[in-house]
Amino acid sequence: MPTTTTPPKFPFARPRAAEPAIEYAILRAREPVSKVELWDGSHAWLVVKHRDICSVLTDERLSKERNRPGFPELSAGGKEAAKNKPTFVDMDPPKHMEQRSMIAPLFTQQHIDSMRPQIQNTVDSLLNEMIEAGGEPPVDVAEKFALPVASYYAAIRANGSATATEASLANQALLDYLAKLVDKKIQTPENDLISKLVLEQLKPGHIEKPDVVQMAFLMLVAGNATMVNMINLGIVTLLQHPGQLKDLKRDPKLSPAFVEELCRYHTASALATKRVAKVDIELGGKIIKAGEGIIAATQSGNRDGDVFPRPDVFDLHRKRGSEQALGYGYGPHQCIAEWLARAELEIVFATIFQKLPNLKLAIPFDKISYSPPTKDVGITTLPVVF
Numbered sequence: 001m002p003t004t005t006t007p008p009k010f011p012f013a014r015p016r017a018a019e020p021a022i023e024y025a026i027l028r029a030r031e032p033v034s035k036v037e038l039w040d041g042s043h044a045w046l047v048v049k050h051r052d053i054c055s056v057l058t059d060e061r062l063s064k065e066r067n068r069p070g071f072p073e074l075s076a077g078g079k080e081a082a083k084n085k086p087t088f089v090d091m092d093p094p095k096h097m098e099q100r101s102m103i104a105p106l107f108t109q110q111h112i113d114s115m116r117p118q119i120q121n122t123v124d125s126l127l128n129e130m131i132e133a134g135g136e137p138p139v140d141v142a143e144k145f146a147l148p149v150a151s152y153y154a155a156i157r158a159n160g161s162a163t164a165t166e167a168s169l170a171n172q173a174l175l176d177y178l179a180k181l182v183d184k185k186i187q188t189p190e191n192d193l194i195s196k197l198v199l200e201q202l203k204p205g206h207i208e209k210p211d212v213v214q215m216a217f218l219m220l221v222a223g224n225a226t227m228v229n230m231i232n233l234g235i236v237t238l239l240q241h242p243g244q245l246k247d248l249k250r251d252p253k254l255s256p257a258f259v260e261e262l263c264r265y266h267t268a269s270a271l272a273t274k275r276v277a278k279v280d281i282e283l284g285g286k287i288i289k290a291g292e293g294i295i296a297a298t299q300s301g302n303r304d305g306d307v308f309p310r311p312d313v314f315d316l317h318r319k320r321g322s323e324q325a326l327g328y329g330y331g332p333h334q335c336i337a338e339w340l341a342r343a344e345l346e347i348v349f350a351t352i353f354q355k356l357p358n359l360k361l362a363i364p365f366d367k368i369s370y371s372p373p374t375k376d377v378g379i380t381t382l383p384v385v386f
Contacts, residue, residue, distance in 0.1 A: 007043055009038075010038060010074075011271060011375075013373035014370075018233060018266060020267075024299065024300035025300075025303070032052055032284050033283050038072060038073070039074065039076070040073075043292075044072035045288050045294045046295050050302075050326070052283060052296075053298060053300075054331070056275060056294055059281065061279050062277055063277075063278050064090055065091065066081075066086065067083070068291075069291055070291040070293050071293055085211075087214045088100040096332065096333070102197060102206075107336050113339075115340075116347065123347050123351050126148050127352065130386075131356070136385055138363075139383070140382060141383075141384045142380065142382045143381070145352075149344060149348060150227035150228050151224065174217060174220070179209070181194060182213055219337075222337070223341060229266075229378035233377070233379060234259075235359070236365070236379065237265070237266070238353070239359075239360060244258075253350070257318075258316040259342060264326075265314050266327075268327075268378060269376055270297065270299035271376055274295050298330075301326045358386050359384055360385060361382070362383040362384055368382065
């Protein structure tokens with residue numbers, strides 16, 4: 001008698017702390033393209049090998065449009081959010097590139113490099129405030145440093161006020177706030193992303209006001225939680241690897257290499273890379289039919305031993321070739337703010353242990369407050385002394 005096995009439930013749970021789910025390693029070895037069951041009982045394909053993930057993320061026969069039947073949402077909240085007016089991150093060609101190119105000049109490597117002195121100044125100011133307040137009793141570095149670093153750049157993107165950050169706790173409140181901000185920029189444009197969209201896209205009639213609001217929302221919110229988590233994870237990872245921390249303290253110019261390895265080792269936004277097939281395709285010896293969802297497990301791809309030798313070892317001195325880690329995604333939808341994220345993280349880690357050389361955790365490693373095991377890896381609070 002033939003037997004059918006029920007696909008495993010996804011997302012998988014991390015076994016402890018920030019370690020990736022063990023199911024990924026098992027599937028990489030045994031079945032790189034396989035079915036999983038989602039929260040609502042629906043099934044999707046899970047892709048876990050680096051080469052297959054890169055294939056998925058560059059295949060125009062697969063769609064990023066969340067309102068297509070079969071698109072794999074990972075929660076009821078995700079299904080509800082899919083009904084919202086989409087931004088370019090959830091569009092296919094040619095619309096995707098049309099909208100993305102409207103803001104791309106603000107995120108070029110050249111433009112971000114010109115902002116580095118400003119970023120450095122912010123990082124220095126926040127650390128100086130911590131030093132003035134004193135390192136005893138314990139201070140939450142997530143609240144006093146990581147969150148303000150991320151939020152400050154959110155404010156720059158809108159040139160608004162702290163209200164934007166406060167309002168981000170409630171999406172609708174933030175959308176309402178941004179709609180008013182767009183009205184303000186229509187009357188009085190300034191030197192910021194929203195004004196650029198108003199002057200170059202809204203006024204000539206290329207897009208409508210709701211498009212500006214949604215794009216501003218995306219730029220404000222998209223990277224904030226990820227940036228906070230990566231700063232916190234980076235601090236913990238260095239404290240767990242004292243030899244490499246010593247190297248970085250001695251030579252802060254190692255910061256870019258550290259950030260590169262950090263974004264391979266900890267994939268902080270690992271559950272957002274999803275597609276649905278527009279036509280039947282073959283991948284890894286399996287036929288994926290039109291209307292079937294695909295989840296590209298970038299966290300698994302970043303631990304693929306065929307691409308990264310000793311993948312579960314953190315090594316800021318890792319020799320890298322032309323292969324690309326998937327921390328910022330891959331292909332046409334690769335994170336538009338990658339250079340901003342890199343610049344922020346590089347400056348943070350070139351600076352924090354110079355200014356706070358005695359920084360250490362105020363709690364044991366096994367008491368760190370991590371995000372729930374089936375969610376993207378992150379650290380919510382991080383008490384330290386220095």
